[in-house]
Amino acid sequence: MKDVSIKELKNIATDLRMKVVDMVWKAQSGHPGGSLSAAEFVTACYFKYMNVDPKNPNWADRDRFVLSKGHVCPIQYAALGTLGYFPVETLDTLRKEGSPLQGHPSMVKCPGIDISTGSLGQGLACAVGMALAGKMDGKSYNVYCAVGDGESQEGEIWEAANTAHKYGLDNLIVFVDFNNLQIDGTCDEVMPNGDLGKKFEAFGWENIVVEDGNDMEQMCAAIDKALASKNGKPKCLYCKTVKGKGVSYMENVCAWHGVAPNDAEYEQAMTELKAQIIA
């Protein structure tokens, strides 16, 4: 764990948000909404909690991060580029031919990606495999995994949830990004999820509710609690977030799931985000 203040983490999250908007604007393609809702837990993991070495991305004892909701990879790429897994200028190549930064993350092409994702519902099972391998080998690493609320409509998520419980994977911490929006509308309209935190609890997980998943202080408190709780239960951090968080016209607007801002929208977004930097 790194010694970094909440204020610093907040500013890093804002910086990553700016990088997301910049990348998606330059690519004129990508998923800004979900990337922005995920900024707090991605920042907290990579810049405070995870034991990783950007110069040795395949280090066997590292903590892992699985972005099961792989379409929001711009936020993960922003973190990896900032940490030096690859030159930060590479962020400008998002979704371009020959780029390591594929439209959905590829472990074969991009250093720091622990497993390829993109087809929803599949990453959690992979994270379970990683956490299980850690338990088998007596290693102390943790596995972090981000699952979308819409993604939780996939049955494989619950198969994996069963397995994590059976094998007592308290080294597995899952962020459920509850922004209540998916492509065709709100989750409540498309397929009501109910209380996903309680669902994971019913599957034998420890449910830690993060009332404001875009509040860095609450996020860090929740991760601290999850890491301290070695009770044989995998952890669900049920994060109530805002899709598009930080850019006023994107917040809670379903249409910003997978479209890029135009030049005027880009300028406005960057101005708004710059104003969020704490001096």
Place this chain on the structure above:
Amino acid sequence: MSELKKIATRDGFGDEIVALGKENKNILVVDCDIGKSCKSTKFIHELPDQHVNVGIAEQNGAGVAAGLATCGKIPFVVTYAAFGSMRMCEMIRQEICYTNLNVKIACSHGGVTPANDGASHQAIEDMGILRTIPNISVIMPADYNSARKLVRAAAETYGPMYLRFTRDAIPQIYGPDVEFTIGKAHLVQDGKDVAIIANGDTVRLAIEAAKELASKGIEARVVDMHTIKPLDVDCVADCVNSIGKIITVEDHNILNGLGSAVCEVAAEMGKGKVKRVGIQDRFGESAPYERLLAKNGVTVENIVKIAQEL
């Protein structure tokens, strides 16, 4: 060879995986509740710390295996061929093949060998479906001993692989010292008049057919094409060039399996004649295994007849 006791190739897997697991603690079995009928029981008892059972959740089994493989494990996901190919198909593509991870899908109940279980459990599409996915090798051994050799080769060779075994007992063909290489056809016998290229449980039919043809003065080359991907293109090309008349035999749909793979080579060469013997693009039913093969013309008599017509 027919004096030897018949034995299912799933038993070859069950025996070899225990030996491999004892040699390398990173070799794991990931069961999906049907370990008993896929013959991982011995592994479960002897190597419990290397055994995972994800329950009746094959998709998750594939994903868990992928995660384990990223941490240096060599997981064998064990289920029936119908589920290990089709139920898990997209997970194999996304998390095992696209990632090029060292996961082996080891499936019993290949082809129509789950005879009485009916069409739901018979796998006639599996090898064809999987061979269209980049990075994966697709393998079906012909008997117990070659199953053991190919399971060992799979464990010792990096990359995603699909191995398909029989539920039913089939005759033994090879002694324990015959070697097999993934991607390299095994020449059972040479001949100059017709080439019979078979795999899995139909290799024995090819051998019987060759014997009958010999009595009629026709010399058949018999090839055990245990790996349909990567296909031994040189072997097929040599059959096309030096014989020109080929019969493929498989316990699989004639679409997209061994027969199709051989046809692709011959078509690109622009010569040779290929006849395919296999399941006739229709679902099976509950019936004895041999009857199901016979209903589709997968018989010694049919192979002999086609060879004579060629």
